[in-house]
Amino acid sequence: MPLKESAAAPPPAALAGERVVALSAVRRLVAERADPLLGRCRYAADLGTRRVLQPILVARRGESFDAVIENALPQPTTVHFHGLTLPEAADGAGFDPIAPGARKHVRFEVKNRSGLYWFHPHPHGFTAEQVHAGLTGLLVVTDEDDDALDAALALAPGNRLALAVADARVVGGAMRPYAPTVEDCLHGWLGNRALVNGQLDTRWVVAPGWVRLQILNACNARGLLVAFRDGETLVTFHLLGTDGGLLAAPRELERVFLYTGERVDIGIDLAGRRALEAVSLEFDPRHHTQGAAPRHRHPARERYAPLAAETVCESTSGGAAEDRLADGAGLPLFALRVEGPPARTISPLPSRLSALAQAAAGAEAATRRMRLDFDERAGFLIDQTPYRADEIAFSVARGTREVWEIKNSPISMPHPMHLHGFGFRVLRRQGTYGGARRLATEPGGRFPTDLGVKDTVLLWPNETVWLAMDFTLPQDAAFRGAQRFMFHCHNLEHEDGMMMRNFSVL
Numbered sequence: 045m046p047l048k049e050s051a052a053a054p055p056p057a058a059l060a061g062e063r064v065v066a067l068s069a070v071r072r073l074v075a076e077r078a079d080p081l082l083g084r085c086r087y088a089a090d091l092g093t094r095r096v097l098q099p100i101l102v103a104r105r106g107e108s109f110d111a112v113i114e115n116a117l118p119q120p121t122t123v124h125f126h127g128l129t130l131p132e133a134a135d136g137a138g139f140d141p142i143a144p145g146a147r148k149h150v151r152f153e154v155k156n157r158s159g160l161y162w163f164h165p166h167p168h169g170f171t172a173e174q175v176h177a178g179l180t181g182l183l184v185v186t187d188e189d190d191d192a193l194d195a196a197l198a199l200a201p202g203n204r205l206a207l208a209v210a211d212a213r214v215v216g217g218a219m220r221p222y223a224p225t226v227e228d229c230l231h232g233w234l235g236n237r238a239l240v241n242g243q244l245d246t247r248w249v250v251a252p253g254w255v256r257l258q259i260l261n262a263c264n265a266r267g268l269l270v271a272f273r274d275g276e277t278l279v280t281f282h283l284l285g286t287d288g289g290l291l292a293a294p295r296e297l298e299r300v301f302l303y304t305g306e307r308v309d310i311g312i313d314l315a316g317r318r319a320l321e322a323v324s325l326e327f328d329p330r331h332h333t334q335g336a337a338p339r340h341r342h343p344a345r346e347r348y349a350p351l352a353a354e355t356v357c358e359s360t361s362g363g364a365a366e367d368r369l370a371d372g373a374g375l376p377l378f379a380l381r382v383e384g385p386p387a388r389t390i391s392p393l394p395s396r397l398s399a400l401a402q403a404a405a406g407a408e409a410a411t412r413r414m415r416l417d418f419d420e421r422a423g424f425l426i427d428q429t430p431y432r433a434d435e436i437a438f439s440v441a442r443g444t445r446e447v448w449e450i451k452n453s454p455i456s457m458p459h460p461m462h463l464h465g466f467g468f469r470v471l472r473r474q475g476t477y478g479g480a481r482r483l484a485t486e487p488g489g490r491f492p493t494d495l496g497v498k499d500t501v502l503l504w505p506n507e508t509v510w511l512a513m514d515f516t517l518p519q520d521a522a523f524r525g526a527q528r529f530m531f532h533c534h535n536l537e538h539e540d541g542m543m544m545r546n547f548s549v550l
């Protein structure tokens with residue numbers, strides 16, 4: 045008779061699966077190598093009674109994580125909980141990496157709204173390699189709004205999926221290890237096949253009725269234009285939520301941009317369908333960078349072995365071209381097969397999903413301006429300044445509201461910019477290129493995904509975005525004193541390539 049795992053709110057009934065584990069039940073979270081030859085890695089959650097590989101963690105808002113994080117990799121690592129509001133000590137942002145073979149006790153409470161969050165390594169200089177190796181975990185947070193939505197959609201067990209979409213280079217059935225060229229370090233590492241929750245060619249069998257998909261773009265660098273196809277027709281879907289939870293009201297769409305680090309929550313009515321294919325549609329990826337490819341070196345890297353048998357960011361040759369699919373090229377992602385007796389009635393989609401207010405700046409909010417540039421020697425930078433772990437770019441007093449005006453250079457490429465610790469709102473966009481602007485159907489030149497709470501926002505080349513920031517932190521003792529956070533590009537080659545700044549909340 046198995047011992048009882050610690051009491052936690054049960055996961056949503058529709059989110060079935062052996063890998064679904066309560067966050068509060070985890071005693072030990074291990075980052076380990078699964079395959080030293082190719083360098084594939086995984087997370088293992090030790091629950092005391094059993095061990096779950098590549099777990100999908102589920103937490104009720106207000107529940108806690110209290111576990112030992114163990115580094116069984118040959119490199120330093122951290123576990124960063126992307127999207128959660130955490131104190132510096134628990135954020136795993138890379139200020140305090142865990143050495144190979146070492147461990148660290150981490151404790152925190154989930155303060156965030158329901159939504160799909162995720163966790164991944166963040167040791168500066170090693171992030172891209174470790175995430176690419178498979179160290180990507182999902183965290184589904186639930187609350188009353190989330191329960192109400194599942195109930196309204198009358199989701200059948202298995203009709204709610206949490207999906208991390210990544211890409212890998214597969215040649216002759218084998219996955220290529222991470223060994224980026226200078227070209228890859230500039231544009232980001234692109235694969236040629238989609239991996240969903242770590243697997244190639246994934247398909248799920250779902251029941252008729254509604255299906256709810258919470259999707260993360262976990263690629264190192266590839267942008268996705270997500271759509272669903274039934275044969276040749278594009279199937280309309282409903283955008284329910286974004287990075288930081290549910291929208292106020294659903295939006296009906298045919299396609300949605302999803303850049304690295306971003307999440308979407310999508311509802312699809314399967315009535316009359318037998319199968320659906322999720323794809324990334326072809327689009328103009330706007331890589332407008334010119335000049336020499338920069339070569340960056342991480343002194344820390346030289347002291348540790350790569351995860352696979354090849355070195356990182358050192359090879360100068362172009363590499364094989366057939367193992368790389370251009371950014372913006374069409375790519376099949378995963379498939380759904382619908383099986384079972386058709387639902388007699390399909391429940392209507394609720395017109396209200398959450399009490400989320402419209403984005404507003406706040407009267408007292410001062411504007412902070414930032415520029416994203418390209419430097420021929422240093423690569424992509426924020427305000428011309430390469431990342432330094434010991435630098436604090438600026439400080440804000442807790443509770444302060446600001447408007448961030450971020451401008452991307454015209455001679456650049458798309459940068460999905462991510463802020464640690466705080467969800468923010470998109471106020472306005474300007475300078476969006478024509479192809480994408482057609483999808484910017486909301487007031488202020490915004491995309492439908494800009495209507496939700498965001499922690500990662502895409503900037504196309506030449507685009508300016510205005511964001512409403514609110515640096516309120518919880519009152520708990522854990523947040524006392526100055527807290528450092530990061531702001532960086534979530535193209536992981538850019539992040540490791542110094543496109544990152546620290547700031548401090550006092």
Ligand code: C2O
Nearest residue numbers: 124126305462530
């Ligand atoms: Cu998803 Cu600073 O990271």
Ligand code: CU
Nearest residue numbers: 125126127464
């Ligand atoms: Cu993050």
Ligand code: CU
Nearest residue numbers: 459533535538
């Ligand atoms: Cu970037």
